[in-house]
Amino acid sequence: MNGRQKPDYILLICTFFLVLFGFLMVFSATTVESLQSGDPTYYLKKQLLYVVLGFFVLFIGYKIEYLNYRRYSAGLLGASALILLMVFVPGLGRSAGGAARWIDLGLFSFQPSEVVKIALILYLADALSRKGEKIRLFWSGLFPLLCVVGFFCALIMGQPDLGTVIVIFVNSIFMMFLAGARISHILALLPPAVLGVLTLSFLSPYRWRRIIAFIDPWKDPLGTGFHIIQSLIAIGSGGILGFGAGNSRQKFLYLPEQYTDFIFSIVCEELGFIGAVLLIGLFVLFIARAFRICRFAPDNFSRLIAGGLAGYIGLQAFVNMAVATGSLPTTGIPLPFISYGGTSLMITLFSVGIMLNISTYKRQADEKEH
Amino acid sequence: MDRHENRAKFLLLCFVALFSFLILRLFFIQVIRHSFYKGLSSDQRLRAVDLLPDRGDILDRNGNLLATSVEKWSVYVRPRAIKDKNTAVRRLVEADASNEDLIREKFASGSNFWLRRKADKSYADKIRKIDISGIDITPEKKRIYPKGRLASQLIGFAGIDNEGLSGIELALEKHLLGRPGRYVFEKDPTGREIFSGMSRQVMAPEDGMDVYLTIDEPIQYFAQKRLEDAVKKSEAVSGSIIVMDVGNGDILAVAGYPDFDPNSYSKYPSDHWKLSPVTNIYEPGSTFKVITACSGIEEGIIGPETVIPCPEELKVGGIKIKNSHALKMYRPFKDLKDVIAESLNTGTAYIGIKLGKEKFYSHIKKFGFGERTGINFPGEQPGLLRSPGNWHDSDVATISFGQTIAVTPIQLVCAVAAIGNNGIRMRPRLVKKIESADGSIIRSDPEQSLGQAVSAGTAKKANELMKGVAYMEHGTGRLAKIDRFSVAVKTGTAQKPTPGKGYVEKRYIASIVGYVPSSNPRVAVLVVVDEPKTSIWGASIAAPVFSEVAEFSLRRLNACPDL
Structure with missing residues (x-):
């Protein structure tokens, strides 16, 4: 095939290190829970399975030609809407912590909102790239897409999961911005959005x-x-160098959700400021590479996919760490690559796969120049 | 395309800015505010526990063990920490069916509880087999009293947390307790030690000291046994006995009856816990006549051969004084020896009247009445001795034969022992020495003179009077005699005053006090029997007990016979 190149290995290596980092942190953060359940490697084994499955999914994402999503994006979005509604079906949906966010499939359960995120990105990339310059118009350009986004936000709000709604909404705005929407339109959206929240x-x-x-x-x-105080105690007591890997004290039932939404606090406690900055550095490198893929993407559709995926991973990482450091109100957003949990890891690695696939195409403009 | 590329760059810049903000925020929390959060972390995580020292032992004067501590096991259950509550309840009930109600109630309410404190090893082993986290077995020291009822009221007892609650256990708590050590560890919010935490002993515990009492186990046992027999045989309510070393004030035996077993103190009424010879007051009755006689002799009013008018009836301050028993051979005048030997109320009343309030009072004070003896035992009573200004006119007469005055048995035995000790009153001692865990002596109470109660000469004359009680033809204390040892005693048969009713017929206290051998006194003995039914007389109830206990004590002390 014409115009192909090697995938972005830096993104892949970055991903590999993030997953490894996460795997080790989950191991440390779950020791207390594991010991209580009787099997010290219970969470470790499950997470190892997710990691193996995740890289398999990444490989699939890499192998699927991104253009295929163009044909199926609307269908995918429709299907994900159905899955989202299944959360509310008795017997299938599973609640935890007052929110119905999981679907129980017997062997494992998964969060449909994670699927929605990626389906919506693919759909918006398709729709926005088709609109072309029409996106600069509000009613015929931006508004219909805003309606679609709003519909999904409303569905997820029914779970309820405001954090995810905000991430999806903001990321959708990012994509519209990337697609060339007028700055004035986007700024006009801000007041009603803030008011709504x-x-x-x-x-x-x-x-x-x-x-x-x-x-x-x-x-x-x-x-x-x-919760916030215990998180701050974990982070603050870590100091510059931390307690050392595996030596968290806050994981002993002081800090709730220490291996899911608040795993970053344990990172800060065990590895200190140095370790936390290292992790943030990895994320920044990852996002920079993702935006590089976006910038050098072969066409508008793939450019918007890469930008959307980069935005969604970056946004989740930021919101999660901001919550842990008490910079944002508490909301249940996992830390991509790091938090324990199958659905999030697999969707994230699938996204990486998609970006890798896109990175193998040379930019059409470059082709012309040669 | 350029515009789009700029927008991608702009978004990336936004993210870089956001993550830079996070790094600044982390710098603030982790570097600038580090010590603040580290302090919070330590505060909620570190816990100090006291390492309990071993409580000191209590021993008799020869080192026989009277109270010690042994290791037992306690079971603490934390229902909230248990995941499978049904299984835990089932298995606990299987192991300890008697506590089924407690187990179910506590699991229902979710509060932590002691299933059993200080149980035997076999019980702990049964619970240990359950092996569910949230059921903790901790070793604890339990106080035991291997000799049971022996000297129980003197030793007292310690509570469930090994804190002294009565007797010597309470009085010498400071020495017996020791100093707790400290152990600091890291805990999780449920209070359990974090397995990867650092823990250290900050201070080693210092074990309590051993207390050696002055009592002699065999004499104590014998005295207690004889007292019990006498109380039971005479169908009395209670009794007291004291054996004291005349020369140095050491208490060789002290007990009240009924007594109790300190190993199960809660099963006995609390008045059985009291050391009645020290904490109870009573009207001494005729035993007090010795003190009256001493006062009279000291003042030079009378001598052993002085003839004293002894009418059958005497009126003083508006009340009638009578002799308590019909005289076998009535003579209106008797000498002092007869008055004491036959215990004549009217005769001693004459001495009291002659002395007058002030002088009589000052001599009674010199014998130590009306104030605590300094024995240092919790609950010691000072007795009741009014100052002479508050005396009724008849009191000089009634006090002379031991009414309208109340004393403790320990006061009386100390006063009488002083007569046997050339008039020198000794402070009664209960503690011989206190030894620290490493064997060094921390405190040994020196023998202490409390002053001259009467002159040596008066004491010598009083000694003759008391010998007469046992050896004269009509002496009331003839049953107190011992083979090969001379005795000096005074009996008493006091009517018991009842609040609001005055002296009631048929309620008496039979008692005897004295010392042996009279030529070179070694031990003083006091026996009090409260409300005997078979006979009321001190002479017949208490004197035989005196005789047996005094003889046993003399032989135990290898005293030289003087007869």
Whole structure:
């Protein structure tokens, strides 16, 4: 085939290190839970399975020609909407922590909202690239797509999962921005979006408590502020060099969700400021490479896919770490590559696969120049 | 295309900015605020526990063990920490069916509880087999009293946390307890030690000291046994006995009856725990006549041969004084020897009247009445001795034969022992020495004189009077005699005053006090029997006990016979 090159190995190596980092951190962060369940390697074995499956999925993503998504993106999105609705079907949906976010498939369960994220990115990339310059118009360009995004946000809001809604919404805006939407249109979207989030927060007592706790966790250090304070204690007590790998103290039941949404706090505690900066550096390198793929993508469609995927991984990483450091109110967003959990890891690695596939195509403009 | 590329660069820049912000935020938390969070982390994580020292032993004067500590096992259950509660309840009930209700109730409420404190090893082994995290077995020291009821009221007992609650266990808590050590460890929020945590002993515990009492186990046993027999045989309510070394004040035996077993103290009424010879007061009755006689002799009012008017009835301060028993051979005048030997109330009342309130009071004070003896035992009573300004006119008469005055048995035995010790009153001693765990002596109470109660000459004359009680034809204490040892005693048969009713017929305290051998006194003995039913007389109830206990004590001390 014409115009092919080697995939972006730096992105792949970066991914490999992130996954390895995550695997080791999950091992450390789950020791206490594992010992309680009786099998010290329970979580380790499961995570190892996810990692193996994840790289298999990455390989599949790499092998699928990205142009195929063009044909199936609308269908994929429709299917993911159906899966999303299945969460609410009794017997299939599984609740945890007051939210119905999982589908139980017997052997394992998965989070449909993770599937929606990628389906929506593929759909938007297709739709936006088809619109071309029409995207600069609001009603015929931007508005219909905003309706689609809004529909999915509403579905996910039904779970309810405001954090994911915000990530999906912001990432969709990123993609519209990348596709060339007018800055004025995007800025005009901001006030209603912020207002919407505030209204939703105000209407739900637990969300409101989280915001109060975010503003002043010390008001109720054993209640609403507990989670944030324990996270800050983990991070702060780590200092520059940390307690050393495996030596977290906060993982001993002090910090809840220490191997899922708050695993970054354990990273900071065990590996210190140095380790945390190293991890952030890996993410920045990953995102920089992803945007490089975006910039050198062969066409508008693949460019928007790469940008969307880069944005969604970067946004999740930022929101997760911001929550752990008390810079944003608590919300359940996993840290890509690092947090324990199958669905997130597989979707993320599949995304990497897609980006690698795109990176094998040379930019058409470059072709012409030669 | 250029515009698009710039927008991608712009987004990347946004991300770089966001992550840079995170790094700044981390720098603030991890570097600038590090010590603050490290402090919080330590505060919630580090826990100090006391390492309990071994409580000191209590021993008799020869080192016989009276109280010690042994290792037992306690079972603590934390229902919230147990995952499979049904299995845990089932297996616990299997192992300990008697506590089924407790187990179910505590699991229902979810609160932590002691399933059993200080149980035997076999019980601990049964629980250990259950092997569920959340059921903890900890070794604990249990206080045991190998001699059971022996000197139980003196030794006292320690509670479930090995804290002294009564007796010597309470009085010398400071020495017996020792100093706890400290162990610091890292814990999780449920309080369990973190397995990867660092832990260290900050301070080693210092074991408690051993206390050697002055009592002699065989004398104590014998005295206790004889007292019990006498109380039971006479169908009395209770009794007290004291054996004291005349020369140095060492208490060789002290007990009340009924007593108790400190190994299961809670099963006995709390008044059995009290060391009645020290904590109870009573009207001494005729035994007090010795003190009256001493006071009279000391003041030069009378001598052993002085003839004293002894009418059958005497009126003083508006009340009638009578002799308690009909005289076998009535004579209106008797000498002091007869008055004491036959225990004549009217005769001693005459001495009291002659002395007058002030003088009589000052002599009674010199014998140590009305104040604590300094024995240092919790709950010691000072007795009841009013100051002479508050005496009724009749009191000079009634006090002379031991009414309207209340004393403790220990006061009386110390006062009488002083007569046998050339008039020098000794502080009664319960503790011979206190030894630290490494064997060095921390404290040994020196013998201590509390002053001259009466002159040596008066004491010598009083000694003759008391010998007369045992050896004269009409002496009330003839049953107190011992083979080959001369005795000096005074009996008493006191009517018991009842609050609000005055002296009630048929309620008496039979007692005897004295020392042996009279020529070179070694031990003083006091026996009090409260409300005997078969006979009321001190002479017949208490005197035989005196005789047996005094003889046993003399032989135990290898005393030289003087007869």
